[in-house]
Amino acid sequence: MGSPLPLAMAGALGQNRVAPALHEPATMIPLQLFDPASSSYTYILHDRATREALIIDPVDAQIERDLAVLQAHGLTLRWAVETHNHADHITSAGLLAEHTGARTAAPAGCGIGTASRQLAPGDTLVFGGESLRALPTPGHTAGSMSYLWRSHVFTGDALLINGCGRTDFQSGSARQLYHSITQVLFALPPETTVWPGHDYQGRGHSTIGAEKAGNARVAGRSEAEFVALMEGLHLPPPERMGEAVPANQHSGLRHDAGATGQPQPRTAQGYAGDVPPVLAWQWVQAGGAVLVDVRSDAERAWVGEVPGAVAVPWKQWPGMAMNPGFDAQLQAAVPPGCKALLLCRSGVRSIAAAQRATALGLEAWNVLEGFEGDPDQHAHRGLRGGWRFHGLPWRQG
Ligand SMILES: [Fe+2]
Numbered sequence: 001m002g003s004p005l006p007l008a009m010a011g012a013l014g015q016n017r018v019a020p021a022l023h024e025p026a027t028m029i030p031l032q033l034f035d036p037a038s039s040s041y042t043y044i045l046h047d048r049a050t051r052e053a054l055i056i057d058p059v060d061a062q063i064e065r066d067l068a069v070l071q072a073h074g075l076t077l078r079w080a081v082e083t084h085n086h087a088d089h090i091t092s093a094g095l096l097a098e099h100t101g102a103r104t105a106a107p108a109g110c111g112i113g114t115a116s117r118q119l120a121p122g123d124t125l126v127f128g129g130e131s132l133r134a135l136p137t138p139g140h141t142a143g144s145m146s147y148l149w150r151s152h153v154f155t156g157d158a159l160l161i162n163g164c165g166r167t168d169f170q171s172g173s174a175r176q177l178y179h180s181i182t183q184v185l186f187a188l189p190p191e192t193t194v195w196p197g198h199d200y201q202g203r204g205h206s207t208i209g210a211e212k213a214g215n216a217r218v219a220g221r222s223e224a225e226f227v228a229l230m231e232g233l234h235l236p237p238p239e240r241m242g243e244a245v246p247a248n249q250h251s252g253l254r255h256d257a258g259a260t261g262q263p264q265p266r267t268a269q270g271y272a273g274d275v276p277p278v279l280a281w282q283w284v285q286a287g288g289a290v291l292v293d294v295r296s297d298a299e300r301a302w303v304g305e306v307p308g309a310v311a312v313p314w315k316q317w318p319g320m321a322m323n324p325g326f327d328a329q330l331q332a333a334v335p336p337g338c339k340a341l342l343l344c345r346s347g348v349r350s351i352a353a354a355q356r357a358t359a360l361g362l363e364a365w366n367v368l369e370g371f372e373g374d375p376d377q378h379a380h381r382g383l384r385g386g387w388r389f390h391g392l393p394w395r396q397g
Contacts, residue, residue: 152195161199262279277390293306
């Protein structure tokens, strides 16, 4: 545990600041970032040649920081990966995917149906010339996985520094966790660096050798002793469990603001508000409002479009790069005094676009649910809300 702090950690521990240091150390180590509210660690790994990156266990409240870190290091996010379905915080994986064009991945046994890659044991995620390998480590939850990258292992809530994750809810099993730690993780080379999902005492990383020798929960204990210890913990449930687990089953994407059918002011968030699709269409037909489709050209062509909507892409393929002409195209599309109603795939990118439109002086509204709505438990869109779901006019692009 005595090695130097990783690149971003000194600036990130206990703070929401972006790491200032952009030099890269000689050895390949992950960027470690911390969410103080949940004591959660998030990790960013990247390939030095291509600058392609992968993020493990991102936290919703830290999305601005994480996007800024990616930008500061010149990284293109390819994957947002979960170690398990978290009970103590909400993931930003879905939002990161919307903002960056990255894909989401999660262990197949975690019930996160929105993840585009459902990971089986031994599966790898490739980013540039690097890859991350999935190592099943059930016990904290039945689907939990750890991930191996070079000589580093990201253990989620299976193995913590001098501790381990709890096993008393969410399909947890002390017996399984004992096996995962002692037979799977402790079988790794002793010099492997352990990067945990949490630490509540400010410690950043450990090694397999150190945990094997001294982990207070596991070292020197039989399976029966470990099970008895875990069953005797009687921990209170995590504060946000009721909210976090269902949200995380959808990669953290929630669109509950449209339930009333009324517009919801969002001036504190930097735009006029959220408007349900049916009401947005009424505003357009009444005059005085322009529907602005901020999806990429490719999305409109593949999925369909709304007749009469103006196309002003927020980001474009390849790579979902920012559209440098967004400001000028938007200002040309929306006459003074008209509302701008911003529509994207599921109502996430359109929030960023509405904030930008507001900064440009427009009255900008986010159309809830987007064109396709949220994905269902099988990752199919169009069945749980969205422009088409509500029977509003559209045509194949
Ligand atoms: Fe957890």
